[in-house]
Amino acid sequence: MINQDTIVALATPSGAGAIAVIRLSGADAIRIADSCFRSVTSKKTLIDQKTHTIHLGHIMEANRTIDEVLVSVFKNPNSYTGEDVVEVSCHGSNYIQQEIIQLFLRNGCRMATAGEFTLRAFLNGKLDLSQAEAVADLISSDNEAAHQIAMQQMRGGFSSEIAKLREELLNFASLIELELDFAEEDVEFADRTQFKDLVERIRFVLKRLIDSFAVGNVIKNGIPVAIVGEPNVGKSTLLNALLNEERAIVSEIAGTTRDTIEDEISIGGIGFRFIDTAGIRETKDVVESIGIKKTFEKIEQAQVVIYLFESDVISYDSEKSQSLKLEIEKIKNKYPQKPLLIVANKIDKLENEEINNLNVILSEVEKSEYILLSAKKGIGVENLKDKLLSFVNTGALKNNDTIVTNSRHYDSLLKAFVEIDKVKHGLDSGLSGDLLAIDIRQALYYFGEITGEITNDDLLGNIFANFCIGK
Incomplete structure (x- = not known):
């Protein structure tokens, strides 16, 4: 499979920037680069230079100067691919990048395919497949x-x-x-x-x-966390507080979120993908019904579920507190394998006695973990992040296993x-x-x-x- 062609590609992201790096690899990489390079200090040629050296000069086509560049030379087998490699650091203009690449193509290179530099590193024994x-x-x-x-x-x-x-x-x-x-x-x-x-x-x-x-x-792809609850309990406000930006629309109108909204943040070095879902309730609105259906689909996909409710609504209402317990039990029974975190929102509206009463109510929910917070005021949001991190087994990561x-x-x-x-x-x-x-x-x-x-x-x-x- 080892192809003897000399390949070229832009090694930095496409688009304008301060600099760009163009990489060549193959038996003729140094010769092709040398044919287009003129040193500013002497008439030295790249072919005669030692490996792992950098040279200042100009990329030329005939008598036309395309750009002033730095050229790095890596001779086989001491290079990333195991072949002769040249890296040209030029100015980051799209025009300059393409002019230099086209010049190398006209002088004997071909465009590299996706991953071809690393493929050659593997085929030449510089990396094994898992390292690649x-x-x-x-x-x-x-x-x-x-x-x-x-x-x-x-x-x-x-x-x-x-x-x-x-x-x-x-x-x-x-x-x-x-x-x-x-x-x-x-x-x-x-x-x-x-x-x-x-x-x-x-x-x-x-x-x-x-x-x-x-x-x-989950570390590689991010841990999906579904934020669920009845309409207008502050799910979108909580998402915005976690992300520290106005990602979701917030209003006093129940049912504002009719589709799922997703975004990702890093907590303690671990990626969490938060999903703000439509409020769960009985509705005749066709669009809202579709959103609620998607909510249950996202709960299926999530690895952690946050159940959010308004703390001030249930702190002294025994009927609503009983309804809350039943709703939590329903989710626990439907998704027994998923960690469920109960979050009481809007505690900034409660007095101390009401908070104490709320703690008693939530402690009666069997085998459940809960947090009190105010998404709007930012109270308790950091505690929520710490609790989410505790759901991830990072022992192997900390031990460098x-x-x-x-x-x-x-x-x-x-x-x-x-x-x-x-x-x-x-x-x-x-x-x-x-x-x-x-x-x-x-x-x-x-x-x-x-x-x-x-x-x-x-x-x-x-x-x-x-x-x-x-x-």
């Missing part, structure tokens, strides 16, 4: 936790765990395969007791990695776990070496799929198609 995928995750990370996980994976934390397990399993597989060559002599080269210990250890590590996906997936965020890795780990379970069962049953070897080979196959030791063009095409051009 981490590059895309790092680019798209928009909170501290997602960045931390991507950095750990890009440094090879996940790869090294998988490689170590694969190597140990491969050693035992080799011994078992050797036994097959001496089948008539009935000898065992692989110590079955040690092998059982290894299989148990592999099962433990695989189970930990598989379980980490539940945390990794390996966390799986990639669904492809998760799928391969699940399949590897199934095969390792077969090996365990075979060992416990005294299965012969030739049958054990089949399951071991299959487990090794799935380990290799993760790091890219075993791959195919379709898989690579699917992975790198999701990259941006120039990376």
Whole structure:
């Protein structure tokens, strides 16, 4: 698959800016760049320069100067792609960017496809496949936790765990395969007791990695939080308070929000995606009814549900307080697996005695967590953020443990776990070496799929198609 073409692309975001970086990679990268470059200090050529050096000069077409630039030279194999790489830092005008790229194209380059620089890094052994995928995750990370996980994976934390397990399993597989060559002599080269210990250890590590996906997936994609309740209880005001901007329309008219409104913020380095939903009530309004239907759909998708109500309405009204308890129980019974946080809004309207009475009422709601706040005044909003953060298991993140965020890795780990379970069962049953070897080979196959030791063009095409051009 290694293409010998020299490729070029804009490595910085498109559009006007202070500077732009144009990247070339391939056997002719330095020669092509040199043919268009004139140094300001001497008649030196880029071809004669040492790797990892920067040179000031002009990009020229014949006698026409396009721009004054800095050119960075990276010679193989000590470059990102493992090939000769040149990076041209030019002024950020759209016109200049395109003029330089077109000039390189006319001199022998072709435009890079999405992710082709990183694909070449993988094919040239500079990165394994899981590290290459981490590059895309790092680019798209928009909170501290997602960045931390991507950095750990890009440094090879996940790869090294998988490689170590694969190597140990491969050693035992080799011994078992050797036994097959001496089948008539009935000898065992692989110590079955040690092998059982290894299989148990592999099962433990695989189970930990598989379980980490539940945390990794929400960290990578953000944790969806649905804000629900009756109309006009302050759901949109709470969303605006959390986001610290006027994101949702707020009015005294019940049923103002008729569709879901979503936005994301980072709390303690974790991304939370808040969903302001239409108020739940009986209505004959067709549009509002559609909004309420969407509310229940969003509750299904959410990982945390905030149930919001007006504290001043129920603090002394026993009938309404009983109705509130029934509504909360209804949501808890319908969505038993979702964390439910009860939020009493508008406490700025209550006296101390009323707040005490409200605490008594809410403490009677079985196994529920609650917070008192005023979204309009900003009272208690930070407490709400802290409580939401407590719903996320960040222990593995704080301990710098390996966390799986990639669904492809998760799928391969699940399949590897199934095969390792077969090996365990075979060992416990005294299965012969030739049958054990089949399951071991299959487990090794799935380990290799993760790091890219075993791959195919379709898989690579699917992975790198999701990259941006120039990376």
